Structure formats: structure tokens, C-alpha cells
Amino acid sequence: QVQLVESGGGLVQAGGSLRLSCAASGRDFSVDVMAWYRSAPGKQRELVAYITRGGTRNYADSVKGRFTISRDKAKNTMYLQMNRVQPEDTAVYYCNTLYNPLPWGQGTQVTVSS
Numbered sequence: 001q002v003q004l005v006e007s008g009g010g011l012v013q014a015g016g017s018l019r020l021s022c023a024a025s026g027r028d029f030s031v032d033v034m035a036w037y038r039s040a041p042g043k044q045r046e047l048v049a050y051i052t053r054g055g056t057r058n059y060a061d062s063v064k065g066r067f068t069i070s071r072d073k074a075k076n077t078m079y080l081q082m083n084r085v086q087p088e089d090t091a092v093y094y095c096n097t098l099y100n101p102l103p104w105g106q107g108t109q110v111t112v113s114s
Contacts (some may be wrong), residue, residue: 001025003026003102004023004095004102005022006020006022006094006095006108009092009108009109010110010111011111011112012085012112012113013112013113014085014087014113015085017082017083017084017085018082018085019079019082020079020080020082020093020110021079022077022078022080022095023075023076023077024077025076028076029076029097030053030073030076032053032098033050033051033052033053033098033099034050034051034078034098035047035095035098036050036069036080036095037096038089038092038093038094039091039092039094039107040088040090043091046060048080048093051069051078055071062088063082063089066082066084066085067082067083068083069081078095080093082110087112089112090110091109091110092110093108093110094107
């Protein structure tokens, strides 16, 4: 079964850090452009960052300079290092392929307290 499972979320104070993980299984995702998304209450799901097969990274303006996306192809895993988090980063975070996305998983909740 092909699936992506997010983990690493939690409650963190503003200014703190979290590291999210996305474990992929069922097939090799190393050739895919992989992305992190987030969904906050009352808002549409938004693209946070993506990383290409070759390692090129792209970030939403709201997280640029604070978040870092990375991947370990050998482990079929992707990460999102979140530094200097802010209350507006509170959301459920999801991972998926940027193109031809799979069914969405449960996501991982990130809550930033002020």
C-alpha cells in the first residue's frame, strides 16, 4: 500500500523549533517532487515548501528563512525543520507529492502558543 505518514507535530512556544517527518512507503518516492502543506482552521490548505528530485527547494514567503525542507532518499523520508515558529504557523501539516498527489493522510498537528 502506497502511503505517506506525517509525524513530529506538537505544542511549541513561539520562537521555538519543531522537526516534522514524512515517511513514505509502498514505492520509491526519490524521483518525485515532494511537498509540505498546511491547513489552518478556516483557511484553505496552502503549500509551505517543496523539494525536487535534484534537491532544489522552494518556500512560501511566510516561512522563508525559518523553515527548511529536506529529504533522505535512502530512507524514503522527507523532513521539515521549523525554526522561530510563530502562532500563525499553527495548522495541521501534511506531506504529499507536488504533482499527482496521493490521497491525503492524517497530517500532524502543530500548535504554537504565544
